[in-house]
Amino acid sequence: MLEKLLARLHLADPPQTPMPPADAQHALGALLVRVAKADKTYLFSEIHEIDHLLADLYALNPVEAARMRAQCEKLEAAMPDTTDLAHILKAGIRETEKEAFVRALWAVARADGVRHASERQVVALASEALGMAPERAEALRETG
Template identity: 35%
Template sequence: MFNDFLSRLIQPEPKPLADEDARLALTALLVRVARADGHFDPDERARIDRIVETRYGLGAEDAVALRKDAEALEAEAPDTVRFTRAIKDAVPYDHRFAVVEALWSVVLADGSRDPEEDSLLRLVSSLLGLTDQESARARHSAQGQSGA
């Protein structure tokens, strides 16, 4: 279903993604992080829906539709390294902190931190060009927003 999109995304020199494609790719990364611990529960789905509603100004139905498309894309997407590097090329540096903050928000949605999720977030943060300290600040910010 997403073969053409994925082949463009993982080219050695990918072109910047159109806004709609960037939304889909970023949402798929949220899904990948949510699935990192082997569970993708309703709280995580709801958190992703709220994030994309807020970030992209979508209504509830459109947010759910985007998440469902992102779930399908994530299942077909290449390894996390290539996938995240492609997203890095699509997202300006000054927006990447917010991306990592959203990723932490999803990790924390189920009320627990799993070692697999922590490990994936450390990798993704690094691949997006953020330091461990920036990732920790993003986590603290996400905890403050969720009340965790």
């Protein structure tokens, strides 16, 4: 009986989020998700910050940003290596954009109000793969 009701409401088969292309925009989004999940939690404050950053960086409205984040969540789950994501990002951005993207990673790490070593480690791996010196990445944490 419940199955029939769910089928009528079309809740039995929720729509699937498609796998996004492995481009720089989605790689950054996946890295933002990875930072948020690094401490084994994924809080609303982190999701809100990711949506806000994606909207600002790519001129998206709130619905488009949330849709992009959902795609990035799927990409993040499919790509276990943080450095692979960072290399995709590096290949598709200009040198002048690196600092803004590392600042975005730090913004998500700060979003829940708690500093976690696991989040710091993800940002360090990503910034290193982007070719940024660890000292510079740390300095961006303080200025972001």
